Amino acid sequence: MIKLYDYLPSGNGYKVRLLLTQLDLPFERIELDIVKGETRTPEFLAKFPNGRIPAVEFEDGRRLFESNAILWYFAEGTSMLPADPFARARALQWLFFEQYSHEPFIAVARFLAMYPKLADDRRAGLARIMKLGYDALGVMEAHLSPREWFSDGKYSIADIALYAYTHVAGEGGYDLEAYPAVRAWLERVSSQPKYIPITRV
Amino acid sequence: MIKLYDYLPSGNGYKVRLLLTQLDLPFERIELDIVKGETRTPEFLAKFPNGRIPAVEFEDGRRLFESNAILWYFAEGTSMLPADPFARARALQWLFFEQYSHEPFIAVARFLAMYPKLADDRRAGLARIMKLGYDALGVMEAHLSPREWFSDGKYSIADIALYAYTHVAGEGGYDLEAYPAVRAWLERVSSQPKYIPITRV
Numbered sequence: 198m199i200k201l202y203d204y205l206p207s208g209n210g211y212k213v214r215l216l217l218t219q220l221d222l223p224f225e226r227i228e229l230d231i232v233k234g235e236t237r238t239p240e241f242l243a244k245f246p247n248g249r250i251p252a253v254e255f256e257d258g259r260r261l262f263e264s265n266a267i268l269w270y271f272a273e274g275t276s277m278l279p280a281d282p283f284a285r286a287r288a289l290q291w292l293f294f295e296q297y298s299h300e301p302f303i304a305v306a307r308f309l310a311m312y313p314k315l316a317d318d319r320r321a322g323l324a325r326i327m328k329l330g331y332d333a334l335g336v337m338e339a340h341l342s343p344r345e346w347f348s349d350g351k352y353s354i355a356d357i358a359l360y361a362y363t364h365v366a367g368e369g370g371y372d373l374e375a376y377p378a379v380r381a382w383l384e385r386v387s388s389q390p391k392y393i394p395i396t397r398v
Numbered sequence: 399m400i401k402l403y404d405y406l407p408s409g410n411g412y413k414v415r416l417l418l419t420q421l422d423l424p425f426e427r428i429e430l431d432i433v434k435g436e437t438r439t440p441e442f443l444a445k446f447p448n449g450r451i452p453a454v455e456f457e458d459g460r461r462l463f464e465s466n467a468i469l470w471y472f473a474e475g476t477s478m479l480p481a482d483p484f485a486r487a488r489a490l491q492w493l494f495f496e497q498y499s500h501e502p503f504i505a506v507a508r509f510l511a512m513y514p515k516l517a518d519d520r521r522a523g524l525a526r527i528m529k530l531g532y533d534a535l536g537v538m539e540a541h542l543s544p545r546e547w548f549s550d551g552k553y554s555i556a557d558i559a560l561y562a563y564t565h566v567a568g569e570g571g572y573d574l575e576a577y578p579a580v581r582a583w584l585e586r587v588s589s590q591p592k593y594i595p596i597t598r599v
Contacts, residue, residue: 263494270487286471293464325519
């Protein structure tokens with residue numbers, strides 16, 4: 198069975214849990230507490246040198262890390278990833294947008310709010326983090342205003358990747374009031390068959 | 399012809415210039431000065447809502463942004479991207495590693511050094527930026543020590559993506575002395591046929 202190294206509050210982990218559940222792919226979840234450094238042990242780093250979850254390990258020993266690369270691998274050949282080359286590139290565009298322009302702000306604001314007593318150098322830059330997170334929400338709002346989904350007119354891993362931290366952006370202090378297209382899209386995602394909430398497995 | 403919106407000092411732009419050159423795909427380069435805000439004009443944002451280069455526009459009006467998604471699109475079906483599904487996922491893993499754990503530190507340190515008088519909130523966090531950039535170099539060194547390339551035993555877009563800012567890491571104050579496998583790999587990349595330097599087009 199697929200082993201998923203995971204951390205339940207993580208939106209990046211949730212992406213993989215949600216996709217595997219929606220694809221009916223069974224997996225064993227191994228919970229690691231990132232705040233306690235459980236992804237930075239010599240044993241974990243020997244398998245996954247970047248020291249982050251989610252990470253997957255197959256029965257034959259093959260391993261893969263980076264949440265969006267994992268989504269891509271499992272979505273290949275399913276309805277969750279388009280077949281057309283340009284539509285695929287556009288799905289990938291949104292996956293990179295999520296990791297570069299969205300997650301480092303919207304997920305980080307939530308993380309800092311979840312652990313208010315944790316020393317973290319990023320706390321001093323919170324105003325910039327909040328601003329750039331709102332910029333990402335603005336890009337999403339503009340894209341979704343005339344559309345239902347991020348890629349190719351249907352629900353795909355581009356939606357899963359962006360949904361993961363957007364739907365809990367409020368936990369980091371973001372107000373989605375001014376983003377009606379984003380809010381409607383969040384509802385569409387959470388209405389998909391076999392949907393699971395972020396902290397239920 | 400393909401239009402590439404670009405900024406010559408950008409490693410992200412260089413990735414696309416290098417790949418298109420190595421694939422013999424002709425392109426027209428449109429230089430935009432990111433420091434002067436030329437990627438944040440209403441005209442550019444109407445085409446590319448994230449306001450970043452590189453971005454490509456095709457003759458039929460289709461558009462694509464995010465450097466690594468652009469690499470993936472053009473590399474598909476060539477020797478620069480493996481055919482095996484798992485090898486592809488691993489190449490993608492390194493592309494995401496580059497954008498999440500490498501570029502935000504190694505490229506940003508270089509940017510801040512290139513424009514020492516530019517007001518930038520990130521300057522206060524430079525010590526953390528330098529540390530995390532070295533962490534990324536450590537992950538690369540560990541991967542490359544027993545290997546020649548990032549993905550599937552041969553030169554691919556995973557190498558182009560990681561090469562772009564690693565080979566100019568010194569401009570941001572990084573010392574690669576302790577990373578001999580990385581230095582040997584930089585030499586291998588720059589010895590590839592049809593290689594072009596970062597600021598020559």
